[in-house]
Amino acid sequence: MATINDNYLKLKAGYLFPEIARRVSAFAEANPDAPIIKLGIGDITEPLPAACRQAMIQAVEEMGDRATFKGYGPEQGYLWLREKIAQHDFQARGCDIDPSEIFISDGSKCDCGNILDIFGNDNSIAVTDPVYPVYVDTNVMAGHTGPVNDRGEYEGLVYLPINAENSFTASIPNHKVDLIYLCFPNNPTGAIATREHLQAWVNYARAHSSIILFDAAYEGFITDASTPHSIYEMEGARDCAIEFRSFSKNAGFTGIRCALTVVPKSLVGKAADGSDVALHGLWNRRQSTKFNGVSYPVQRGAEAVYSADGQAQTRALIDFYMENARIIREQLTAAGLTVYGGVNAPYVWVKTPNGLSSWDFFDKLLHTCHVVGTPGSGFGAAGEGYFRISAFNSRDNVVEAMHRVTEKFRR
Numbered sequence: 048m049a050t051i052n053d054n055y056l057k058l059k060a061g062y063l064f065p066e067i068a069r070r071v072s073a074f075a076e077a078n079p080d081a082p083i084i085k086l087g088i089g090d091i092t093e094p095l096p097a098a099c100r101q102a103m104i105q106a107v108e109e110m111g112d113r114a115t116f117k118g119y120g121p122e123q124g125y126l127w128l129r130e131k132i133a134q135h136d137f138q139a140r141g142c143d144i145d146p147s148e149i150f151i152s153d154g155s156k157c158d159c160g161n162i163l164d165i166f167g168n169d170n171s172i173a174v175t176d177p178v179y180p181v182y183v184d185t186n187v188m189a190g191h192t193g194p195v196n197d198r199g200e201y202e203g204l205v206y207l208p209i210n211a212e213n214s215f216t217a218s219i220p221n222h223k224v225d226l227i228y229l230c231f232p233n234n235p236t237g238a239i240a241t242r243e244h245l246q247a248w249v250n251y252a253r254a255h256s257s258i259i260l261f262d263a264a265y266e267g268f269i270t271d272a273s274t275p276h277s278i279y280e281m282e283g284a285r286d287c288a289i290e291f292r293s294f295s296k297n298a299g300f301t302g303i304r305c306a307l308t309v310v311p312k313s314l315v316g317k318a319a320d321g322s323d324v325a326l327h328g329l330w331n332r333r334q335s336t337k338f339n340g341v342s343y344p345v346q347r348g349a350e351a352v353y354s355a356d357g358q359a360q361t362r363a364l365i366d367f368y369m370e371n372a373r374i375i376r377e378q379l380t381a382a383g384l385t386v387y388g389g390v391n392a393p394y395v396w397v398k399t400p401n402g403l404s405s406w407d408f409f410d411k412l413l414h415t416c417h418v419v420g421t422p423g424s425g426f427g428a429a430g431e432g433y434f435r436i437s438a439f440n441s442r443d444n445v446v447e448a449m450h451r452v453t454e455k456f457r458r
């Protein structure tokens with residue numbers, strides 16, 4: 048009989064979202080008239096910008112004409128899209144990134160996981176706690192960890208706790224790790240990194256020849272003028288960082304699928320024979336072998352994000368969600384709760400009141416307000432005592448949910 052990858056058996060059995068669904072449906076069954084509002088999901092709710100739609104429609108029409116039809120495109124993505132990205136997202140911010148260092152893909156989630164293909168199996172790996180679960184689970188699947196303990200921590204991973212005391216930015220380890228996952232603006236806490244904090248990570252990584260895997264999926268939500276948008280705004284980052292970006296959250300592409308990964312040509316890793324090998328070549332080989340590119344219409348849709356209309360429309364989309372976030376922050380604060388995030392990210396991270404556990408607060412909110420959020424403990428042991436509220440929803444739902452919370456919690 049064929050054997051399996053036993054590492055999959057180490058994974059915690061998809062606990063968080065199934066457990067939320069189970070509790071919500073049990074409550075809904077017992078209270079069929081309760082108008083439940085879900086502020087738990089990390090998916091966008093508003094439709095695709097018109098500029099992206101029009102570009103995609105036109106691209107589909109081109110595909111219907113023999114003269115303009117296209118088959119396989121470059122595995123790395125079309126140059127016209129990579130040039131726009133390099134110019135708007137990087138060079139305009141003073142980052143020395145060339146289009147040839149950008150790889151277009153169908154998602155940051157898969158890139159974050161797939162990137163492990165080009166690294167060895169004996170690296171020490173650091174993640175923040177709480178964290179986007181994809182970084183952890185993909186390392187478990189690749190056999191980079193031991194078993195999980197009852198706090199949900201995997202043996203062999205280095206967990207860097209983030210909490211209100213350290214402004215949700217991890218203290219930099221005093222020992223060497225080889226790979227470090229950073230996500231700013233952060234999911235789930237909504238925190239941002241200052242220039243000083245990111246520069247300190249880059250300095251650490253260069254001193255230890257470590258690689259930073261920088262997830263900037265929420266870059267478009269940054270409102271503070273002083274907050275860096277890219278790791279490459281930091282001196283020396285070209286020598287120690289890979290950056291992941293996505294059109295999912297800023298342009299509403301979660302159902303369309305387009306993202307990008309930047310692998311600078313100056314980035315190297317160590318081969319078994321002790322020689323330095325460029326990671327760019329390895330990732331190019333990986334993508335060319337296992338990936339056949341993002342569809343032409345989707346890349347045209349992504350390109351339209353950089354048109355004048357596309358810029359205005361994606362700005363409006365982000366402003367809409369950030370107004371939701373403002374309402375959530377203000378109303379929860381008025382209800383006497385302590386909140387973090389929600390200023391440069393579409394997530395508000397709430398301290399549970401009266402020392403309630405994350406799940407007890409989940410139940411309380413569901414039963415008294417019919418509002419669903421996400422227990423912080425689901426993102427890691429150090430998320431216990433916190434709760435994530437997402438700003439991805441209609442204005443009516445956000446206003447109604449916050450009205451209910453202030454009614455019940457205001458003393």
Ligand SMILES: *Cc1c(COP(=O)(O)O)cnc(C)c1O
Pocket residue numbers: 089153154155156157179230234262264292293294295296301305306
């Ligand atoms: C939503 C999200 C992404 C984007 O994933 P896609 O696969 O591009 O849709 C990446 N990282 C984090 C932390 C996210 O929340």
